[in-house]
Amino acid sequence: MAVYKRTYRRYTGELTPGWSRFVVLYRYSRKSLLRSRLLTGFYVLCFFFPLFCALEIYFLHNLDFVAKYGFDVARFLSIDNKFFFYFIDVQGVLAFILTAFTGPGLISPDLANGALPLYFCRPFSRVEYIAGKMSALAVLLSQITWVPGLILFAIQASVAPRHWLAENWWIVGSIVLASWIWIAILCLLSMALSAWVKWRFVASALMLGVLFFGAGFGHAINAVMRTDSGSLIDISNLIATVWTSLFRIPIELSTTASKAWTMLLIVCGICLLLLMRKVRAYEVIK
Amino acid sequence: MNSEAATAVSAEVEAPSIAKAPAPVVELQGVSVRFGRRDILQNLTCTLSGRSIGLLGPNGAGKTTLINTLLGFYKPVSGSARILGHDIHSDLKTIRSLVGYMPENDAFISKMSAVSFIRMMAELSGLPSEAALERAHEALFFVGLSEARYRKLGTYSLGMRQMAKLAQAIVHGPRLVILDEPTNGLDPVARQRMIRLIREIRSDPEMHVVVCSHLLRDVEDCCEEVLILKQGRIVHYSNLEEERRANRRFLELEIYGANGNFTEAIERLGCECATTTNRLKMVLADGVEIRDIYRLAAERDVRIRRLNFRRDTLEDIFLRAMET
Numbered sequence: 001m002a003v004y005k006r007t008y009r010r011y012t013g014e015l016t017p018g019w020s021r022f023v024v025l026y027r028y029s030r031k032s033l034l035r036s037r038l039l040t041g042f043y044v045l046c047f048f049f050p051l052f053c054a055l056e057i058y059f060l061h062n063l064d065f066v067a068k069y070g071f072d073v074a075r076f077l078s079i080d081n082k083f084f085f086y087f088i089d090v091q092g093v094l095a096f097i098l099t100a101f102t103g104p105g106l107i108s109p110d111l112a113n114g115a116l117p118l119y120f121c122r123p124f125s126r127v128e129y130i131a132g133k134m135s136a137l138a139v140l141l142s143q144i145t146w147v148p149g150l151i152l153f154a155i156q157a158s159v160a161p162r163h164w165l166a167e168n169w170w171i172v173g174s175i176v177l178a179s180w181i182w183i184a185i186l187c188l189l190s191m192a193l194s195a196w197v198k199w200r201f202v203a204s205a206l207m208l209g210v211l212f213f214g215a216g217f218g219h220a221i222n223a224v225m226r227t228d229s230g231s232l233i234d235i236s237n238l239i240a241t242v243w244t245s246l247f248r249i250p251i252e253l254s255t256t257a258s259k260a261w262t263m264l265l266i267v268c269g270i271c272l273l274l275l276m277r278k279v280r281a282y283e284v285i286k
Numbered sequence: 287m288n289s290e291a292a293t294a295v296s297a298e299v300e301a302p303s304i305a306k307a308p309a310p311v312v313e314l315q316g317v318s319v320r321f322g323r324r325d326i327l328q329n330l331t332c333t334l335s336g337r338s339i340g341l342l343g344p345n346g347a348g349k350t351t352l353i354n355t356l357l358g359f360y361k362p363v364s365g366s367a368r369i370l371g372h373d374i375h376s377d378l379k380t381i382r383s384l385v386g387y388m389p390e391n392d393a394f395i396s397k398m399s400a401v402s403f404i405r406m407m408a409e410l411s412g413l414p415s416e417a418a419l420e421r422a423h424e425a426l427f428f429v430g431l432s433e434a435r436y437r438k439l440g441t442y443s444l445g446m447r448q449m450a451k452l453a454q455a456i457v458h459g460p461r462l463v464i465l466d467e468p469t470n471g472l473d474p475v476a477r478q479r480m481i482r483l484i485r486e487i488r489s490d491p492e493m494h495v496v497v498c499s500h501l502l503r504d505v506e507d508c509c510e511e512v513l514i515l516k517q518g519r520i521v522h523y524s525n526l527e528e529e530r531r532a533n534r535r536f537l538e539l540e541i542y543g544a545n546g547n548f549t550e551a552i553e554r555l556g557c558e559c560a561t562t563t564n565r566l567k568m569v570l571a572d573g574v575e576i577r578d579i580y581r582l583a584a585e586r587d588v589r590i591r592r593l594n595f596r597r598d599t600l601e602d603i604f605l606r607a608m609e610t
Contacts, residue, residue: 008428008487011421011459015412018379024409032397114393118454121357121387122411123379281359 021124025132026139032109033102033136042101043140046094050148053087054155061159079156079164084171085247087149088178092239095141095186096211102140103190104203106133107279111198117281126279134187141186146179174246181264182239188271195278211236228254232263239264309371310335311462311494312356316365319348319355319518326351328518329365336525338488340509341498342604347515349498350390353464357387370461370494383412386460388451390467390498396440400426400450403439404457411458418457425453429483445476452480456487462494463487469504477504484508506600514607522607526600537576539566540592541583551582 034040060077077083110116119129153172157165189210194203214234221230231237231254238260243249245257255263312334319327327348341349354360356369358378367374372381395403401422408418426435429449434442439450448468455463468484469477485508488495499505505512506526514522541548541564549559549566555578556571570576576593583590 008456008490008493009424009459010461010490010492011413011417013417014414015383016409016414018412021410021412024406028402028406109395109397113396114389114391115395116393117359117387117389118393118407119410120359121382121385121389122407122458123383124410281357282354 022128022132026135029106029133029136046144049090053152057156081171081247085249091145092182095145099186099190100204100207103137104194104200107191108194108198108200120281137187138183141183146176149175178243178246184268188268192271192274195275231255313368317362317367318364319351319360320363326518330520334511336511338495338509340505340512342505342512343515348518353466353498384461386455386463388455388465394439399436399438401435404454407454408457421457425457429453444471464496466498481507502600502604524603535570537568538594539590541566542589548586548588
């Protein structure tokens with residue numbers, strides 16, 4: 001019917017399958033995330049380091065070309081687990097900055113103006129809502145963490161001698177797992193904080209606070225109580241422990257990998273609980 | 287009237303139309319909702335089948351809670367409810383696909399344009415992307431926001447936001463539209479437009495509308511059935527159409543020059559009468575028309591200065607219900 005015909009009529013066409021509805025929210029959320037030019041610019045910047053790493057791999061495998069200029073690259077560079085650990089480390093920091101500024105903007109506009117009842121009065125559940133919103137951020141973060149990590153690995157595997165792949169294939173799992181636990185923590189933390197404070201700038205500040213003040217608080221507990229338990233509330237320490245164990249980096253840390261994994265999963269669980277408590281059509285005031 | 291009585295009344299109303307067997311819009315069976323220790327809804331039982339149903343009650347009566355319970359936002363502690371034949375416990379997704387909901391409070395995303403907001407809501411209801419865009423434009427034209435449809439919702443006035451909320455409630459073409467205080471904050475012109483739109487939506491033979499309001503005029507203007515709540519209980523059920531028809535037999539006359547003959551003559555026709563000095567109230571008997579009254583008055587040289595159909599307004603019904 002043409003738009004100028006203003007009478008009401010019912011919709012009788014086909015409907016999309018129920019499972020695909022969260023993709024709608026993913027599409028709209030991604031669009032709103034990339035609306036800011038500043039953030040889009042930062043997002044582009046996040047690809048500079050992977051590009052630099054790709055160039056590094058290129059130079060390493062073209063030593064003859066570089067040697068002409070009297071520079072022995074092999075002395076400084078080797079593509080191994082440490083290379084990918086530092087890659088994930090740098091990209092992880094960029095992912096955190098990106099999340100701190102974009103993540104809280106996912107849910108807070110819906111909460112600020114009471115739009116949640118409009119989502120949930122439709123055949124659309126709270127789990128689908130969280131999945132839709134989270135997937136927008138998770139895909140964005142994936143594009144700057146494990147996806148370029150795997151591309152770098154593939155480049156290295158294609159140009160390195162065969163024994164390199166046989167010796168280092170486990171790094172693929174480390175890249176994916178290390179990225180995913182960090183992405184899960186960032187997404188859930190930013191969404192849970194923004195759901196509770198409802199104001200995106202405060203949520204961003206809280207996000208920074210949880211990481212930096214958490215670390216400071218953990219150190220203070222360790223110093224005062226003469227224990228290592230304070231490190232368990234320091235998310236940056238926990239993630240460093242998990243990453244070093246995943247990439248088999250021989251560094252002594254105050255927490256064991258199993259404890260760090262457990263604590264990170266607990267943090268994810270708490271964030272999910274907080275989200276499920278706040279993300280509902282109406283709050284019941286008892 | 288208690289909830290059992292409400293059921294009885296509705297059953298009486300439905301009885302003549304059993305042959306058509308219209309599916310009840312809302313069926314409540316002992317629905318109770320409790321928040322903490324507070325009983326918000328208590329043992330609500332009724333069946334509502336009208337095309338337009340009004341939910342009335344003072345503030346805090348439980349109208350919005352009832353709507354939210356029907357939409358599955360709150361879980362009843364006891365009882366069951368069905369909407370368009372679907373149970374709210376087991377068939378919630380189906381119910382939500384059949385229902386359009388306009389909440390009482392502000393509900394929008396301020397940085398989105400009206401058309402993309404309505405389109406997103408249509409897509410979440412299951413419409414394919416292109417159909418959703420077409421329907422979003424149609425819905426915004428329908429509610430009168432065609433010129434402002436590319437503006438951000440945050441820049442809308444209160445009246446425009448109400449219209450945008452109505453647009454999102456109807457964009458997916460639901461069978462039942464639930465409107466919670468649709469005329470809240472509207473000026474008289476905007477209110478008239480909202481009432482007109484509700485009537486227009488109601489005119490679709492397959493559509494049903496539930497209007498929840500504490501404004502009697504709104505409900506009276508666009509509803510056939512009324513359920514009055516007070517302190518979480520049903521205190522009155524009324525089929526306004528039936529009452530309007532019934533009240534056409536109730537007359538109030540202001541007369542001059544009357545004597546006992548006139549009253550007796552009317553009573554001989556089978557009408558019930560009550561007289562004061564110059565006023566005569568009567569209930570017309572079956573088969574008696576107003577022209578018969580005029581004829582009797584002419585025969586007895588009685589002048590009728592004023593003749594009114596005295597019918598209970600919704601306000602009368604509401605105030606009586608509040609006294610119970």
